[in-house]
Amino acid sequence: MMVTSNFTTIPIIDVAPLLAKCDDPNGTDDKDLLEVVAMLDEACRGVGFFYLKGHGVPDSLVRDVRDSTRSFFRLQDEEKLKIKLTSKSGFRGYQLIKENITKGLPDLHEAIDLYKEIEPGMYGQLGTTLVGSNQWPENPTRMKSVMEKYVDLLKEVSRKIMRGIALALGGPVDTFEQEQMAGDQFWVMRLIGYPGSNSNSKNTDSVGCGAHTDYGLLTLVNQDESSSALEVKNQNDEWISAVPIPGTFVCNIGDMLQVWSNGEYRSTVHRVIVDSPKYRVSVPFFYEPNFDAAVEPLEFCKSRNGGVARFEKVVYGEHLVRKVLTNFVSYDF
Numbered sequence: 001m002m003v004t005s006n007f008t009t010i011p012i013i014d015v016a017p018l019l020a021k022c023d024d025p026n027g028t029d030d031k032d033l034l035e036v037v038a039m040l041d042e043a044c045r046g047v048g049f050f051y052l053k054g055h056g057v058p059d060s061l062v063r064d065v066r067d068s069t070r071s072f073f074r075l076q077d078e079e080k081l082k083i084k085l086t087s088k089s090g091f092r093g094y095q096l097i098k099e100n101i102t103k104g105l106p107d108l109h110e111a112i113d114l115y116k117e118i119e120p121g122m123y124g125q126l127g128t129t130l131v132g133s134n135q136w137p138e139n140p141t142r143m144k145s146v147m148e149k150y151v152d153l154l155k156e157v158s159r160k161i162m163r164g165i166a167l168a169l170g171g172p173v174d175t176f177e178q179e180q181m182a183g184d185q186f187w188v189m190r191l192i193g194y195p196g197s198n199s200n201s202k203n204t205d206s207v208g209c210g211a212h213t214d215y216g217l218l219t220l221v222n223q224d225e226s227s228s229a230l231e232v233k234n235q236n237d238e239w240i241s242a243v244p245i246p247g248t249f250v251c252n253i254g255d256m257l258q259v260w261s262n263g264e265y266r267s268t269v270h271r272v273i274v275d276s277p278k279y280r281v282s283v284p285f286f287y288e289p290n291f292d293a294a295v296e297p298l299e300f301c302k303s304r305n306g307g308v309a310r311f312e313k314v315v316y317g318e319h320l321v322r323k324v325l326t327n328f329v330s331y332d333f
């Protein structure tokens with residue numbers, strides 16, 4: 001298939017046939033499913049981003065996730081800081097505007113960081129930085145139950161998309177469900193609020209989140225419908241806007257899938273530009289490999305490239321912890 005990396009649009013993929021049939025032992029020959037697989041292959045190869053349509057997550061829940069996030073960020077700082085993110089909280093909790101840094105510059109966003117629970121001793125030394133449970137606010141009271149329900153549904157959608165991606169890469173359907181890969185997958189979720197800005201130029205006052213790639217397998221972004229802010233970089237260094245499309249998630253490939261696919265699928269650089277006076281809420285869910293997965297190019301991907309590995313082996317948890325430890329102005333709190 002043609003690799004078109006100077007994309008100017010982001011494809012929309014209706015994954016309903018894949019979700020319906022990917023767990024059925026005979027379903028993977030289905031014509032509609034294979035059509036989705038072909039579209040995934042093209043999108044992951046050429047763009048690294050696509051809109052996920054037909055995901056089956058109820059719109060009321062998708063909205064509730066954004067609305068409860070918005071109500072929390074409307075509270076006074078004093079209230080929000082009751083669940084402050086610290087090194088002692090396993091980097092879980094609330095961070096103020098400009099406390100998160102990307103490439104050395106503070107980002108114009110506030111956020112709550114959530115991770116799958118890690119109990120003391122799990123993963124040995126590797127797990128210590130993120131040991132803990134998530135911190136939930138008193139208000140809105142429904143936040144915890146809304147988010148936990150949402151995480152459960154998004155994990156299942158993501159597992160099925162990864163089945164489609166496994167087929168798209170030419171591997172067995174359950175490639176990523178293997179015990180040592182993402183059979184006991186980790187997850188991350190960020191509830192993010194971007195303050196409105198009057199800046200209409202793309203200067204440092206308008207960087208909601210600096211240019212970066214995501215760390216794991218697959219990201220599903222639930223963004224406000226009314227503000228366009230997420231931008232994706234193509235190979236000509238042009239920024240393509242991922243305008244919100246109601247009823248869809250923006251979906252993109254993370255660093256670990258880039259490594260497993262031996263670079264056939266890229267973790268594409270993206271950023272968030274805040275140049276509208278309107279407050280924007282966005283909630284990315286990150287579906288990740290096992291915390292302790294050792295990730296290296298898959299044999300069936302490498303073989304298409306003369307058996308040459310384009311990436312070195314990386315342990316996902318080490319990659320994540322390295323990022324977390326450099327993501328904050330000061331984590332000595």
Ligand SMILES: N=C(N)NCCCC[C@H](N)C(=O)O
Nearest residue numbers: 101102103188212214215327
């Ligand atoms: N868990 C994920 N993928 N989070 C993405 C955050 C990207 C911004 C972060 N400050 C950075 O510099 O990476």
Ligand SMILES: O=C(O)CCC(=O)C(=O)O
Nearest residue numbers: 190221223230272282284
């Ligand atoms: O705010 C967004 O829409 C995306 C944020 C993002 O790229 C991230 O948190 O990794």
Ligand SMILES: [Fe+2]
Nearest residue numbers: 212213214270
């Ligand atoms: Fe991102």
